[in-house]
Amino acid sequence: EEEDTPITRFQQYLGFKTAHPNPNYTAPISFLVDQAQSIGLTTRTIEYVSGKPVLVVTWLGSDHKLPSILFNSHLDSVPAEADKWIHPPFSAHRTLDGLIYARGAQDDKCIGVQYLESIRNLKARGFSPLRTVHISYVPEEEIGGFDGMAKFAASSDFTELNVGFAMDEGQANPGDEFRVFFADRTPWELVIRAQGFPGHGAKLYDNGAMENLMKSVELISKFRETQFDFVKAGIASNSEVISVNPVYLKAGTPSSNGFVMNMQPSEAEAGYDLRLPPMADPDVMKKRIAEEWAPSVRNMTYTIKEKGKLRDHLGRPIMTATNGSNPWWSVFKQAVEATGGKLAKPEILASTTDARYIRTLGIPLLGFSPMINTPILLHDHNEFLKDTVFLEGIEVYESVISALSSFEGVSDQVI
Numbered sequence: 001e002e003e004d005t006p007i008t009r010f011q012q013y014l015g016f017k018t019a020h021p022n023p024n025y026t027a028p029i030s031f032l033v034d035q036a037q038s039i040g041l042t043t044r045t046i047e048y049v050s051g052k053p054v055l056v057v058t059w060l061g062s063d064h065k066l067p068s069i070l071f072n073s074h075l076d077s078v079p080a081e082a083d084k085w086i087h088p089p090f091s092a093h094r095t096l097d098g099l100i101y102a103r104g105a106q107d108d109k110c111i112g113v114q115y116l117e118s119i120r121n122l123k124a125r126g127f128s129p130l131r132t133v134h135i136s137y138v139p140e141e142e143i144g145g146f147d148g149m150a151k152f153a154a155s156s157d158f159t160e161l162n163v164g165f166a167m168d169e170g171q172a173n174p175g176d177e178f179r180v181f182f183a184d185r186t187p188w189e190l191v192i193r194a195q196g197f198p199g200h201g202a203k204l205y206d207n208g209a210m211e212n213l214m215k216s217v218e219l220i221s222k223f224r225e226t227q228f229d230f231v232k233a234g235i236a237s238n239s240e241v242i243s244v245n246p247v248y249l250k251a252g253t254p255s256s257n258g259f260v261m262n263m264q265p266s267e268a269e270a271g272y273d274l275r276l277p278p279m280a281d282p283d284v285m286k287k288r289i290a291e292e293w294a295p296s297v298r299n300m301t302y303t304i305k306e307k308g309k310l311r312d313h314l315g316r317p318i319m320t321a322t323n324g325s326n327p328w329w330s331v332f333k334q335a336v337e338a339t340g341g342k343l344a345k346p347e348i349l350a351s352t353t354d355a356r357y358i359r360t361l362g363i364p365l366l367g368f369s370p371m372i373n374t375p376i377l378l379h380d381h382n383e384f385l386k387d388t389v390f391l392e393g394i395e396v397y398e399s400v401i402s403a404l405s406s407f408e409g410v411s412d413q414v415i
């Protein structure tokens with residue numbers, strides 16, 4: 001007889017090949033639908049973009065008028081270079097000491113299964129929620145979420161869920177406190193382009209495209225250094241500064257075996273990944289780009305693709321309060337502490353998740369993946385999660401889901 005336990009179910013979910021550029025969404029969704037239905041939950045699959053399904057699992061609460069709670073996770077994974085792993089990335093191999101190796105073990109298939117397992121246990125104990133609990137499984141997070149959560153969050157389906165509070169993925173901690181995230185950094189894709197006079201490779205002259213571009217590259221590197229210095233000096237954490245990293249350089253006149261070496265090209269360009277914390281001023285950044293990094297006086301142009309918003313419709317930084325002004329915060333905190341767990345100081349996430357689309361709607365959301373005493377391995381080779389950490393996470397969610405779904409709200413606020 002085949003074993004069927006929370007661990008084997010986690011391994012099954014890890015086995016689906018959900019890595020980009022060709023993630024399989026149908027197999028994991030049919031697995032999740034089977035799981036949810038076996039627990040007695042209702043399911044609904046919606047395709048905003050063909051072939052990119054969103055799954056919504058629902059546990060009805062007894063008070064339909066109260067806003068619901070949403071637990072989100074993404075179905076997709078980043079690619080894995082199989083030959084650099086000690087166990088194949090979709091084998092979900094479990095070692096004798098309990099380490100489960102798989103792409104997605106931490107990011108973020110663990111929470112996708114933990115949500116369901118914790119509800120399974122709560123139901124078995126006879127718990128029934130006051131507020132309705134939804135779990136969403138979305139595609140495309142790792143490539144920006146545009147055909148996934150962005151479309152779901154903008155849909156009437158989402159509005160009809162009447163979400164009052166949401167949770168999404170967080171990150172592991174090598175230490176023994178659970179990390180919790182109240183904001184994400186916002187990604188900007190910056191491309192700077194230089195034009196200039198072409199000329200003989202032997203000639204010294206002003207205003208060449210490469211020279212114009214290199215001046216900008218130097219200025220951007222200096223800015224990067226000032227930001228990184230704050231981190232190195234312990235003044236700010238990685239996620240509290242603006243990061244800017246070069247991701248490609250494109251220039252040169254192609255030849256049959258590489259590049260023409262005795263010609264200075266007339267065009268050159270560079271691409272950068274920028275991440276801005278919510279309190280950064282987007283206008284100051286845009287001015288810096290226009291006046292220093294890609295000034296027209298140096299024959300430069302640029303494009304910025306903003307992959308999220310920094311401000312809400314009232315001009316406030318998009319972040320979730322982690323103090324007395326947000327009653328959900330203390331419900332969550334107490335629920336984690338009730339399991340004997342400790343919470344680390346709330347942080348901004350250095351990278352970016354689908355949480356931004358939900359926070360932008362004004363819905364409070366905390367990023368949280370219950371993984372303590374665990375190295376941070378998302379997007380890395382040999383991503384793993386220890387079986388005991390996975391199982392403890394289920395208990396944490398039992399406490400969190402029961403507390404949040406039982407929360408009656410506060411009398412002077414509609415939440």
Ligand code: MET
Pocket residue numbers: 141142143144145187307351352353
């Ligand atoms: C650029 S949208 C986010 C994609 C991915 N989660 C990242 O942080 O890079």
Ligand SMILES: [Zn+2]
Pocket residue numbers: 074107108141169353
């Ligand atoms: Zn993720």
Ligand SMILES: [Zn+2]
Pocket residue numbers: 078107142378379
């Ligand atoms: Zn990721």
